[in-house]
Amino acid sequence: MTTPLRDTPRLSVALVSEHASPLAVLGGVDAGGQNVHVARLAGALADRGHRVTVYTRRDAADLPDETVLRPGVRVRHVPAGPPRHVPKDSLLPYMTAFGDHLAAEWRVRAPDLVHSHFWMSGLAALRATRELGLPLAHTYHALGTVKRRHQGDADTSPRTRVTSEAEVGEGCARVIATCRDEVTELGRMGIGDGKVSVVPCGVDTARFTPDGPVADHSAHHPLLLQLGRLVPRKGAEVSVAALARLPEARLIIAGGPPADLIDADPEVRRLRELARAAGVADRVSFIGGVPCEDVPPLLRAADVVLCPADYEPFGIVPLEAMACGTPVVATAVGGQLDTVADPDCGRLVPPRDPAALAHAVGELLMDGELRAACGAAGRRRVLARYGWDQVAAGTEVVYRGVLSPRPAVTEVA
Structure with missing residues (x-):
């Protein structure tokens, strides 16, 4: 646990995350890295002595108004739209009601600072903070300009x-970007780097570790693993195509619906x-x-973890693999440019290039000592940069700057 800054007041922080609840079950189309980020950041800020309330949309009728996530962290369920699951891209009409509810709560008891996550949360939070004069920091997690560039009509x-x-x-x-590539993208939108701080996402280094149970698999063939949501942009088809050039290897693709529903999934x-x-x-x-609790053993079982996304705003799986001491081959996009140090921790390859992916993986599979060295270097890199205590400390620096303006710091962590 990181020691809080001495002689500084503890803050009341409101984290706004309209679709990504820290209480959600992960693995669905709209439940992934942002849910983990908000939950872990809230907990790490609480460890530093701050009082944190997470505001997320009520998506089930039986949810209580408030849930205690852990000591120092409350989750408030905001009534905005129908109390059921609504796809993320259909939530925009409810953000006015979301923002009005925030303003009503904060008129009674205002936080010291608001930190919104994702663009629709930003709209709701901006509506409330403008009315009440509260300071607002924002993290995008993903940018529409990047999504539109890569997905087009889809x-x-x-x-x-x-x-x-x-x-x-x-x-x-203040905008809190998660990687340097995002700073460039924000500049293209007209948001200069003088208004942007870089604080990366983090990983639980006590849970994701080289030591511990290993998932059972055949030791007779090298094992490749791709882990994450089953959506086309994650590049699983590139991993499948690369496998044809790696005749001794097996590939596990983990993600999507539960195993008993996997056969009906269109992407599968x-x-x-x-x-x-x-x-x-x-x-x-395809294991669904x-x-x-089964993710670290699976990462430890793999010889190489594949992260071949077309684009990746940050990408948490490379960090989890590196924390487990497993080398990573990832595409040279987004946050992976920051996290996967090539050649020390793994390899970076161009997106949508099965031949390049297969070549990089083959190089690692042929040399056990090289794999071990990359895995050890990845673990050291995660411990040095990406623990949640370090992420919370960097975020706190940004908060203090928002509350007591001073010359901008572009990169704080």
């Missing part, structure tokens, strides 16, 4: 997303057809969503 985001993101960036006191069906066409269907396993 982008289901509301048409106003990009202009709304610019409004949030201009209206907040598409990937299985690609595997059959590539002649590798017998070497690819993995319970949180």
Whole structure:
């Protein structure tokens, strides 16, 4: 645990995360890295003595108004829209009600600072903080400009997303980016780096560790693992195509619905057809969503973890793999440019290039000593930079700067 800054007042912090509840079960289309980020950041800030309240949308009728997540962290369920699951890209019409509810609560008891997560949370928080004169920091987690560039007509985001993101960036006191690539993207939107601080996402270094149980698998063949949401941009089809160039290896693709529902998943069906066409269907396993407690053993079992996304705003899986001492081959995009140090911790390859992915993986599979060295270096890098205590300390520095303005610091962690 990081020691809080001495002789500084503890803060009351409101984290706004409209669709990504820290209480959510992970693995769904709209439940992933942001949920983990908000939950872990809240806990780490509480460890530093701050009082944290997370505001998220009520998405089930039986949810209580408030839940204690852990000592120092409360979760408030905001009535905005129907009390059921609504796809993330359909939530925009409810953000006015969300913001009005925040303002009503904060008129009674205002936080010292508000930190919104994702662009729609930013709109709701901006509505409330403008009315009440409260300081606002914002983390995008993903940018509409990047999504639109890569997905084109397949982008289901509301048409106003990009202009709304610019409004949030201009209206907040500080933008907290998670990687240097995001700073460049923000600059293209007109949000200069003088208004941006970089604080990365983190990983639980006590849970993700090289020591501990290892998932059972055949030791006769090298094991490759891809872990994450089953959406096309994560690049699983590139991993399947690369496997055809790695005849001794097996590939596990973990993510998506539970194992008993995996056969009905459209993306799994598409990937299985690609595997059959590539002649590798017998070497690819789809195991569905993995319970949180089973993720570290699975990462430890892999010889190499693959992260071949078309784009990745940050990417938490490389950190989890590195924390477990497993080398990573990732695409040279987004946050992976910061986290995966090539050649020390693994390899970076161009996106949508199965040959490059296979070459980098093959190099690691042929040399056990090289894999071990990369794994050890990855663990050291995570411990030095990406523990949640370090992330919370960096975030606290940004908060103090918002509350007591001083010359901008572009990168604090």
